Amino acid sequence: MSSADERTGAQVIIKALIDQGVEVVFGYPGGAVLPIYDELFKQNHIRHILVRHEQGAVHAAEGYARSTGKVGVVLVTSGPGATNAVTGLTDALMDSIPVVCLTGQVPTHLIGNDAFQECDTTGITRPCTKHNYLVKDSDLLATMMHEAFYVARNGRPGPVVIDLPKDIQFAPAPYVGPESVKPRSYRPQTKGETARIEEAVEMIARAERPIFYGGGGIINSGPKACKRFTDLVQKTGYPCTLTLMGLGAYPASDKQFLGMLGMHGTYEANMAMHGCDVMVAVGSRFDDRITGRLDAFAPDAKIIHIDIDPSSINKNVQVDLPIVGDVGTVLGQMQKVWSAKVKRRRNGKAVDGWWKQIAKWRGRDCLAYGADDKIIKPQYAIERLYELTKDQDTFITTEVGQHQMWAAQFYKFEKPNRWMTSGGLGTMGYGLPAAIGAQLGHPGKLVVDIAGEASILMNIQEMSTAVQHRLPVKVFILNNQYMGMVRQWQELLHGGRYSESYSEALPDFVKLAESFGAVGLRATKPSEVDDLIKEMISVDKTVIADIAVDPAENCFPMIPSGSAHNEMILGEGKSSKAEQTVSEDGMVLV
Amino acid sequence: MARKRKDAQPGSAYIIQKPDSTEERHTLAVIVSNEPGVLARVIGLFSGRGYNIESLTVAPVNEDETLSRITIVTSGTPMIIEQIKNQLNRLVPVNDVHDLTEEGEFVERELAMVKVVAKARSHDRRESLRMAEVFGATVVDTTTDSFSFAMTGSPSKVKAFIDLMRALGKTEVVRSGVVAIARGAKAL
Numbered sequence: 001m002s003s004a005d006e007r008t009g010a011q012v013i014i015k016a017l018i019d020q021g022v023e024v025v026f027g028y029p030g031g032a033v034l035p036i037y038d039e040l041f042k043q044n045h046i047r048h049i050l051v052r053h054e055q056g057a058v059h060a061a062e063g064y065a066r067s068t069g070k071v072g073v074v075l076v077t078s079g080p081g082a083t084n085a086v087t088g089l090t091d092a093l094m095d096s097i098p099v100v101c102l103t104g105q106v107p108t109h110l111i112g113n114d115a116f117q118e119c120d121t122t123g124i125t126r127p128c129t130k131h132n133y134l135v136k137d138s139d140l141l142a143t144m145m146h147e148a149f150y151v152a153r154n155g156r157p158g159p160v161v162i163d164l165p166k167d168i169q170f171a172p173a174p175y176v177g178p179e180s181v182k183p184r185s186y187r188p189q190t191k192g193e194t195a196r197i198e199e200a201v202e203m204i205a206r207a208e209r210p211i212f213y214g215g216g217g218i219i220n221s222g223p224k225a226c227k228r229f230t231d232l233v234q235k236t237g238y239p240c241t242l243t244l245m246g247l248g249a250y251p252a253s254d255k256q257f258l259g260m261l262g263m264h265g266t267y268e269a270n271m272a273m274h275g276c277d278v279m280v281a282v283g284s285r286f287d288d289r290i291t292g293r294l295d296a297f298a299p300d301a302k303i304i305h306i307d308i309d310p311s312s313i314n315k316n317v318q319v320d321l322p323i324v325g326d327v328g329t330v331l332g333q334m335q336k337v338w339s340a341k342v343k344r345r346r347n348g349k350a351v352d353g354w355w356k357q358i359a360k361w362r363g364r365d366c367l368a369y370g371a372d373d374k375i376i377k378p379q380y381a382i383e384r385l386y387e388l389t390k391d392q393d394t395f396i397t398t399e400v401g402q403h404q405m406w407a408a409q410f411y412k413f414e415k416p417n418r419w420m421t422s423g424g425l426g427t428m429g430y431g432l433p434a435a436i437g438a439q440l441g442h443p444g445k446l447v448v449d450i451a452g453e454a455s456i457l458m459n460i461q462e463m464s465t466a467v468q469h470r471l472p473v474k475v476f477i478l479n480n481q482y483m484g485m486v487r488q489w490q491e492l493l494h495g496g497r498y499s500e501s502y503s504e505a506l507p508d509f510v511k512l513a514e515s516f517g518a519v520g521l522r523a524t525k526p527s528e529v530d531d532l533i534k535e536m537i538s539v540d541k542t543v544i545a546d547i548a549v550d551p552a553e554n555c556f557p558m559i560p561s562g563s564a565h566n567e568m569i570l571g572e573g574k575s576s577k578a579e580q581t582v583s584e585d586g587m588v589l590v
Numbered sequence: 591m592a593r594k595r596k597d598a599q600p601g602s603a604y605i606i607q608k609p610d611s612t613e614e615r616h617t618l619a620v621i622v623s624n625e626p627g628v629l630a631r632v633i634g635l636f637s638g639r640g641y642n643i644e645s646l647t648v649a650p651v652n653e654d655e656t657l658s659r660i661t662i663v664t665s666g667t668p669m670i671i672e673q674i675k676n677q678l679n680r681l682v683p684v685n686d687v688h689d690l691t692e693e694g695e696f697v698e699r700e701l702a703m704v705k706v707v708a709k710a711r712s713h714d715r716r717e718s719l720r721m722a723e724v725f726g727a728t729v730v731d732t733t734t735d736s737f738s739f740a741m742t743g744s745p746s747k748v749k750a751f752i753d754l755m756r757a758l759g760k761t762e763v764v765r766s767g768v769v770a771i772a773r774g775a776k777a778l
Contacts, residue, residue, distance in 0.1 A: 126631060127638050131682040134626070151682055185623055185685040311676035314669055 009138050010035035010169040013102065016145035018045045019178050022073050024064060024440050025049070026057040030077025031117060032104025035169035049440065049469055052461035054081050056433035058088020058159075059459070062097045063437025066420045067395055069222060071152050072437065074101040079117030082163075083124065087427060089159045090128040094424025095245060096220055098157035100148050101129075107167035108136055121163045130158030131186075135165065138173035146181035155188030156309040157220055188308055192325035192333055200280075200304045200321055201337040207278035208350030209300075209357075210238040213261065216245025216423065217283020217307060217327050219416045225328030226250070226416040229282060232331055235338060237351065239358055241269040243284050244408055245423040252412035258358065259367075262290040263559050264405040267366035267568060268358055270557075273298055274565035275357070281305040283327040286316040287424070288589075296564030306330050366557045366570050367409055376526050378403065378478045378549040382410040382450065385476060388533045395438045395447045397421065399431040399455030402484035402555045407450040429458030435473040436466050446474070446537060453479040453546075454503050463516040466542040474536050475544045477509060480551040488554045492569075493561075493587060513544035524548040562586025611667040615644070616691040617698060617770045618675065619778065620660040623683040624650050631681050632660060641674050642666060645700075645745075647767040657685065661769050688778060695773040701766040702748045703730065703740050708759035710734040718758045725751045 007015065013036055017025070026049045029037045040048050051057040054076045061072025072092075076085050082103040092099045106115040122134045131151045133144045141164075148160040204210060212233050218225050226249045233240045233256055240250050241261040250257055259266035261273055270292075273279065279301040284290070291297045294316060303319040305312075306327055313322040323330055369379045382403075396411055397420040398404040404421055413419050420438055422430035431449040439447040449456075456477055466473050486501040510520030519541050523532040529547065536543045556571030562585045622628045629648055636643050645663040650656075664674060671689070678687045690696040704727075708715040718737055722729065727741030741751055745768055755761050772778070 122627060123630070126627070127634055136626075183682065186682045309676075309680065311673060311680050313676070314672055318669065 007173055007175055008035065008169065009135075009141055009164070009171050009173045010039045012138075012142050012173040012175050013145060013164070013169070014039045014043060014046070015175055016142055016178075017073065018043075020146070020149045021070070022046055025073045025075050026051055026060045026064070026437065027075030028052075028054055028057060028077065028081060030081050030104060032078035032081075032106060032166050033075060033102070033164070033169075035166065036075060036102070036104075036164070047440075048075075049436070049465065051433065051465050053459065054084035055087050055429065056436075056459050056462045056465065058085050058092065058099060058101065059427070059430050059433035060437035060440075060462075060465075061099050061101075062088065062092050062095070062430075063397060063420050063434030064441045065097050065099060065437070066219075066434070067417050067438040068441040069417060070441075071098040071100055071149055074099060076101065076103055077117065078104040078106055078121070079119045081117075082121040082161075083119055086124060086128055087425075089125055089161065091422055091425040091427045091430065092159035093128055093130065095422065096157050096216060097159065098152040099159040100152050101159060101161045103161055103163050104169075105134070105163045105165040108165045109167070111165065121161065125161045128159075129161050130156075132161035132163065134163040135168050138168050138171040141168060141173045142176045143181050146176070146178045147183050149178070150181065150183055151186055155186070156217075156312075188326075189324050190308070190326040190329050192306070192323040192330035194333070196321060196323050197330065197333045198337055200323060201334055201341050203278055203302060203304060203321065204236060204238075204280060204338075205341050205345050206347055207238070208347055209275055209277040209354045210236070210280070210351070211258075211272050211276040211278075212236075212238055212240040212280045212282065213243075213273065213284055214240065214246045214249050214282045215243040215284025217285075218246055218249040219283075221283060221308075221326055221328040223416055225283075225326075225331060228328060228331035228335060232335055232338065235335075235342070239272055239355070241265070241273065243287070243290055243423075244421060246284065247408060247419045248413035248416040251414045253414060258362075260408050262287075263292070264409065264555055264557065265559075266409070267364050267557050267570060268361040270559065270565040270568060271361045272358055276301050279303045281307075281319070282331070283307060285312045288316070291316060292559045292567075293562055293564045296566075298565070364570065366568075369553075369571060372550070373526055376523065376529060376547060376549045378406050378480065378547075378553055379410055380526060381476075381478060381529055381547050381549060382406050384529050385448065385450070385533055386411045388530065389446060389448070389537065393442075393445050394418065395420070395435075395442060395445060397431040397434040397438060397447070397449045399449070399451045399458075400426045400428045401452045401455055401486075402480070402488065402553075403450055403452045403455075403478040405485075405555045406478070411450075428455040430455075432456060432459050432462045432473070432475060433465075435475075436462060436469075436471055439466075439471040439473050440469075447472075448474045448476050451475055451477045452484060453477050453481065453506055453509070454483045457507075460512070463513070463518060463542065463544075467517045471542060472540050473542055475542075476536070477544065477546050478549045479506075479509070479546050480549050480553065481506065482551055484553075485555070491554065509544050509546035513542075516542070518542035518544060521545045522548070560586055561589040611669065613665050613667055614671060614691070615663065615665045616671050616689055617696065617768065618662045618664065618678070619688040619690055619770065620662060620678055620684060621651075621686040621688075621778065622658050622660060622681075623685060624656050624658045625683055628658070628683045629660070631683065632662075632678065635677055635681065636664075636674075639673075639677065641670065645767040647769055661767070663768050686778070688772075690770050690772055693772060696770050697773060698744050698768050698770040699742050700745050700748045700768050701740065701742050702752060703738060703764045704752055704755050705731075705736055705738045705762040706755050706759045707736045707761070714758040718755060721751075721754050721758075727751065
């Protein structure tokens, strides 16, 4: 027998991870993965980050993947290890994040016997992964490992589970390298059809009220795709808006950027989406948080939609010109055609008029909020955080709720992969583990989790992970003592009956930080915010900063459920329509 | 505000049905890698996204049995049919999706076995045998009080036969579901 044949399954797993370029694994040991942990112990290539809950492991892998562009890797045990990972896997599926999750499983002969810590992992994770594998034959182990990485990172990325029975981890297994693995049936189309690209460029060149609407697909396609997107937008001189997932794909400080669109997007972005005649949707999926009421969505628009996933096209909105392909590749193709066509443009005057209209919408200053010198406005806290961190390369993660939307509105992202937030699934408890993952991918960089006091408690145990691994992540809590977004909806939709949305019995976050061996800071007055942020940045330790903000503040602008883009509620009592009520139809929507 | 599911678009909380779009019946041929769990993936996709399944059949079809062919009869608006095909294509073990309804003429067949219980020497018993002949059904089992027929045909022919048999006595029915193949010299 050759030495390669003498490997055990567990050794093959580690070898495959190393050959896939994996540097960090987020995991939690247990009975069904002990052979793999034993092999991890014996090697020095892969760093294992011990989390405190398997959900945290997946979110950390997501944060790592989103900030580095690499595949995030998770290792958990069978049964509860796998079921605890389900929320993270679903989150990664919704946001198209490449994650490979190795789960232990009871030995093959016990599968189906209700063995200790057994669960039907592949059955449970089938609808919440891009694909999953149960390895029943150690001969196929190496192939499945490499195929999992291929599937996770190619096409529209997503999470992949490999379920590994314990006997397979002990069994002798042959090894094959990554280069010999080519999945037969999964071949996503990356290049766009030339004829359609020419047609699209023609439509863009003739547009009178155009808008670019970019999403997370641009970020997923890579920094090069973001560069091409930015170049194309700037060559055309057209306005550009980004989804929550797309922030950073276009520099936020640029004058062609209208801000984020959607439910809590800017007035100018949503009005421009509503009024446009040509919409160029790039790597975005017309989510219900983006479109508002669909029968009133962009009524006059001809829509071009570029996406690598054909099932994203015509799902919610019928488009006029679909282009299936990798966003970066298609944008490259478009740039070439654009350079040839640009001379024949005659829409200059119309586009000027469009910009004048946009300037009027911008004049509404929709993000304005009532400044206060006694109580800290949450928007103010984020504005100050941005001002004091913008000169260094900062990575921001968030939890879910009002603070997340304020972060998206007030923190300006100039580069991709700097913004990690749970967009599709809306997972409270995402931000802290994601920050841990981002920090591991970027040692020495500033990583801040903008959090709410309710969300942070959902994965607060990961403070131990951060402290153990000396990760100086900063948890920046906008503490309004409410599940703020729930309270806001109860105020707007349920007569101000704040059912169960008050954050009762909160811990003292400063003492909590100290008990974890981290640093706790607190600000209660606007005058203290700057000093707190400066101290938070300068301390080379894990920090929880507890910012006592206005408990009554609501997040505006807002498109109420079941309303259209031109029916926004603006802050400070301003509204785009005289009458603002949520329709009965809107009430049933989430 | 309960809504009929057919008025809602899968994947969206919002009502976007165009009034002029009507439901169509489509027969899909889905070529999948013959691996454990592949049928669960396909069925899970239909139930998870609220698509209809009228009929589903599956069996390995190539020489070394590495590929299976699933024939699915489904219905929905053109936009939903398009979604179904794209969603199926997205599954990793799915090699190919063919919309037979869209790709041209095709032949559909279904196998049915029908047991008819009618008293010995009765008129209904004789009548069932006579009708079976008309439909080209064969007798696969008999007792003095019953016949079991096997027949193949288009789903409408099968339905017509079963309806006739029901009128003649107590029946037990089993159907295979639809299999379909495109007309012409082109092979998938």
